[in-house]
Structure formats: C-alpha cells, structure tokens
Amino acid sequence: MTFTARPPAKLNLNLEVGPRAKDGFHPLRSIFLRIGLSDRLKVRQSTADAGRDVLTLSGLDGVPVEGNLVLHAVQLLRRRSGLPLPALAIELDKQIPVAAGLAGGSSDAAAMLELAAACWGVGLSDGERLALAARLGSDVPFFSSGATAALVEGRGERVAPLGGVIGRPGVLLVTPAIAVPTAAAFAAFDELGGPSAAGERLTDELAAALRAGLAADELPAWATRLREANDLWPAAVRLAPALDTLRAGLESATGRAWLLSGSGSSLFALYASPDEATQAGAALASGEAPGLVGARLIATDLEGPDPRWRQQA
Ligand code: C5P
Secondary structure (H helix, E strand, C coil): CCEEECCEEEEECCEEECCCCCCCCCCEEEEEEEEEEECEEEEEECCCCCCCCEEEEEECCCCCCCCCHHHHHHHHHHHHHCCCCCCEEEEEEECCCCCCCCCHHHHHHHHHHHHHHHHHCCCCCHHHHHHHHHHHCCCHHHHHHCCCEEEEEECCCEEEEECCEECCCEEEEEECCCCCCHHHHHHHHHHCCCCCCCCHHHHHHHHHHHHHCEEHHHHHHHHHHCCCCECCHHHHHHHCCHHHHHHHHHHHHHCCCCEECCCCCCEEEEECCHHHHHHHHHHHHHCCCCCCCCCEEEEECCCCCCCCEEEEC
C-alpha cells in the first residue's frame, strides 16, 4: 500500500530573534503562515531485501539525499518505536524552492513522520508527534501541528495556532538564485549587535488580529507594517547585498512592500486575491526589475496544494 502527502511551504510574516542561548540557538517569535505551494511525498514498505530506506528525489535540483530530513524522520520514528520496522521506499518530488526560507525540508519531514507511522501501523499521540517534530528541527512542529497560521516561539517547539485568514488572499513569491545559509545569517545577526525589542508589540497585534480572523483584503496593509519586522533582514543583506537591490526593484515595480521569509532568500508580497498576485507576477516577469534574472516567481493562494502560476525569470 502506498501513502501520499502534499507537504506545504510556509512564510514568516515577522521574525523576532532573541539573544543566542547556551545551546547555540536564538529563541524566535514568529508568525508562520502556510501557503499553497507543496512538495509531493509517497511512501511504501520496501520490497527490496537490502533492508535500507531508499529516498528517490525528483523535481527541483540541489536537494541532497544524504542527510535529508525525511530520512532522519524515518530513522527517528523507527528508533522511538523500538521495533524492527521494515525499510521504506520514499519518493519525494520537490516543488518548494530549497534553502529559500520556505521550510520545504521541514514540511517534508513533518509529513514523513505521519506517513511512516501510517505505513507501519504505529500510533502517534499529539504529544509524541510534536516531541519528535521538535527533535527534527525548528520549523517542523509548526507543520506537525496542522495549523494554517500560528505564533511559533522558542526554538520552534511552542506552536500556538491562530485562526488564520478569512477569504482567499494571494501571495507572490520571488526566490532569487542567492543562498543565505541559516547559520551564517544568525552569526551576522550577532555581529550586527543582536536583538532589539522593537517588533514585540507588532507580533502581539498581528497574532491578536489573526486570532480574531483577518480578512484577505487587510493583508496587504499588514505587509506594509511588517516590512521591517524580520530581524534577520540586515544580516541577510550583509551576506547578500543583492537582496537589497532586488527588494528595492520589486517595490518600485509593484508599488507594495516586500518581506523576507525566514533568513531568506525568498521575498514575498501579499495581495487581496490570488488573481492579483498572478497579474503582478506576470507583469514582473515581463518587466526589467533588477536582480530578477534566474529568480523563481510563484503566485499562490494559501490552500494549494499547487500554486496558480510560476515562472523562472
Ligand atoms: O535550524 P538549522 O539547523 O537550519 O540551523 C542552522 C544554524 O543556524 C544553527 O546551528 C544555529 O547556529 C543557527 N540557528 C540559530 N537559532 C535558531 C535557528 C538556527 O542560531 N533559532
């Protein structure tokens, strides 16, 4: 029997970063929003007799098999069960740009925990699921929680679901061919002087608005307010100055605020509808905004599983 899932991507609407803790990690406070751009994951018990889990990748390039979080998820659950569970044959079709601040790898891992448990007939309580997810990585518990939007705190292990968005907003994503390694972004954050408490009130305000139910057409105005609410932006620009040029070009071409997701390198703008996001994407792709060469452009809603429109500039 084959089990399938469509693990979605996320955006960070804001990202407050605290001081580096003794474990080397920075505590975070961020509002995560799931978006309609998903990978494809397929799992079945392996018929090969080698007894090894096998991961086969397709879709986007640049995704490692070795050390892939999906394999970690399988191994973690097998160890946790204490049973000699059979090897799995896993197919992962990557659609979410990699190392782009969209947490595709974390989402795949969260989905893998579910599929492996189903494939083996292993029961997982909510508590066990979240504990395993937290061990796999900071962004994994959000996906395991199943929330559409959530306030995520600590190292990602504290996930408070928020009501979400009423209606169908649109998102336009631009993922440039620029790498911002997460560890380097946090190191640059420290070098630039570390935390400020500036974003705290805005996070609380946005969380309250989402809890109460935020209308799709209110999101673009929120994006303008959230433009400076990613504490990793100065660090990302220090590592990749081209991001600053790209953002300025996108803002002048579209007339709206562009935000960084996570430590980048994806930038996004919010629209009142997926149609508006698609039109803006098509206009950008046919224009001459600087820094767009080689970038992936994707317009989507929040549900998916597949985006409305995509193009490589
Ligand atoms: O979560 P991930 O393994 O991608 O993190 C890579 C590195 O980024 C960590 O080893 C740590 O140096 C840094 N990091 C951090 N605080 C976080 C997440 C990551 O300092 N909350």
